[in-house]
Amino acid sequence: MKWHExxxxxxxxxxxxxxxxxxxxxxxxxLRYTFADIPNLRIRxxxxxxxxxxxxxxxxxxxxxxxxxxFGIHSFSPVAQCEPTIEAMKELAVEIVKGMDYxxxxxxxxxxxSFKKFPMDTYELQQAIGSHVLxxxxxxxxxxxxxxxxxxxxxxxxxxYMMVDVIHGAGGLPxxxxxxxxxxLSGGIDSPVAAYYMxxxxxxxxxxxxxxxxxxxxxxxxxxxxxxxxxxxxxxxIRLHVIPFTEIQQTIQSSVPExxxxxxxxxxxxxxxxxxxxxxDAKAIVTGENLGQVASQTLESLAAINDVTTTPIxxxxxxxxxxxxxxxxxxxxxxxxxxxxFEDCCTVFTPANPKTKPRVEKMNYYESFxxxxxxxxxxxxxxxxxxxxxxxxxxxxxxx
Ligand code: ATP
Ligand code: MG
Numbered sequence: 136m137k138w139h140e141x142x143x144x145x146x147x148x149x150x151x152x153x154x155x156x157x158x159x160x161x162x163x164x165x166l167r168y169t170f171a172d173i174p175n176l177r178i179r180x181x182x183x184x185x186x187x188x189x190x191x192x193x194x195x196x197x198x199x200x201x202x203x204x205x206f207g208i209h210s211f212s213p214v215a216q217c218e219p220t221i222e223a224m225k226e227l228a229v230e231i232v233k234g235m236d237y238x239x240x241x242x243x244x245x246x247x248x249s250f251k252k253f254p255m256d257t258y259e260l261q262q263a264i265g266s267h268v269l270x271x272x273x274x275x276x277x278x279x280x281x282x283x284x285x286x287x288x289x290x291x292x293x294x295x296y297m298m299v300d301v302i303h304g305a306g307g308l309p310x311x312x313x314x315x316x317x318x319x320l321s322g323g324i325d326s327p328v329a330a331y332y333m334x335x336x337x338x339x340x341x342x343x344x345x346x347x348x349x350x351x352x353x354x355x356x357x358x359x360x361x362x363x364x365x366x367x368x369x370x371x372x373i374r375l376h377v378i379p380f381t382e383i384q385q386t387i388q389s390s391v392p393e394x395x396x397x398x399x400x401x402x403x404x405x406x407x408x409x410x411x412x413x414x415x416d417a418k419a420i421v422t423g424e425n426l427g428q429v430a431s432q433t434l435e436s437l438a439a440i441n442d443v444t445t446t447p448i449x450x451x452x453x454x455x456x457x458x459x460x461x462x463x464x465x466x467x468x469x470x471x472x473x474x475x476x477f478e479d480c481c482t483v484f485t486p487a488n489p490k491t492k493p494r495v496e497k498m499n500y501y502e503s504f505x506x507x508x509x510x511x512x513x514x515x516x517x518x519x520x521x522x523x524x525x526x527x528x529x530x531x532x533x534x535x
Contacts, residue, residue: 146209308337325423
């Protein structure tokens with residue numbers, strides 16, 4: 136099928152009043168960035184719609200395949216074009232419907248004439264095109280209300296446009312339209328899903344990972360990098376800050392009671408994350424925490440973790456069931472990577488009986504005998520930063 140252009144419907148952006156222009160421009164920029172590898176892409180935006188096109192057929196197909204991942208798009212439709220003659224319209228209508236799974240479906244033609252001088256009125260157009268399609272492609276029945284296939288025909292002076300598919304977009308808001316946040320990314324199932332939901336609300340995400348060699352292996356870090364690569368498909372690039380965490384974690388083991396080491400670890404992670412957050416000018420910290428899933432995820436525990444900073448800590452998965460999270464992880468393609476069995480820095484040091492209701496005052500007291508701040512500063516300074524998606528040239532350099 137030779138498509139002429141793709142019509143994009145904004146969805147939620149349209150409710151944004153005066154900010155609308157900013158949102159539309161952001162979406163346009165994101166599309167340009169994400170499709171930088173499509174050289175002939177053209178983008179045209181109007182108040183309610185945006186149109187993408189390329190004069191190369193394979194590029195159009197590629198766009199149709201990749202568009203469902205872009206946030207800020209409610210739905211889109213590939214549009215075909217023909218000469219403004221009834222013969223050309225009949226031919227194009229058959230070609231479009233033939234490419235669909237049409238047998239046994241209900242069908243209707245919906246015609247509009249913005250070129251009023253066209254010799255047939257909309258009723259005649261619908262009759263002529265409809266009966267030609269039904270005669271050529273048997274197996275469909277006509278239905279006026281909510282048909283399975285609605286072929287829309289728009290007659291303008293110089294050309295006729297037709298579309299049929301309304302393909303669901305990813306919804307949400309364009310990435311970057313709601314600021315930036317720093318995500319605590321482990322190699323587990325939850326945190327990549329948390330990233331997805333933040334990005335869906337228009338937040339640009341950078342990731343921070345705590346790495347404790349030799350207790351955690353290069354393979355576990357490899358998993359985290361692979362997750363970043365996957366998340367970056369949803370738009371824009373992702374920077375990953377890898378924090379050397381061994382010294383801090385070992386010091387926690389030797390300086391606070393065993394049953395609160397996990398709480399202390401989380402608090403130190405937050406302190407480190409908050410310094411990095413400030414440096415990159417992000418406005419919030421995001422985690423994949425979920426109420427009641429493990430000992431460190433009780434309300435008391437979350438309160439003890441929050442106590443180390445006044446920065447908003449967002450937990451988009453807080454009320455999800457694990458099965459719901461897994462479903463989303465599968466849908467967004469991170470699940471297979473997340474379940475690969477490499478140890479995380481937290482699992483290695485998990486105490487046998489973690490305290491489920493740690494008290495903030497006690498935590499402050501236990502930690503007061505050690506100069507954690509100095510270690511934290513050092514860890515932040517010695518972090519490694521990687522950017523995803525990796526360019527082909529970077530992959531090549533890695534091989535050398
Ligand atoms: P996940 O599946 O995301 O690992 P989880 O259910 O296994 O979550 P925890 O391991 O307790 O739960 O981690 C809770 C959250 O703490 C994670 O979602 C993540 O945001 C953060 N976190 C845990 N370990 C790390 C790490 N090594 N580096 C960065 N963030 C981490
Ligand atoms: Mg985990």
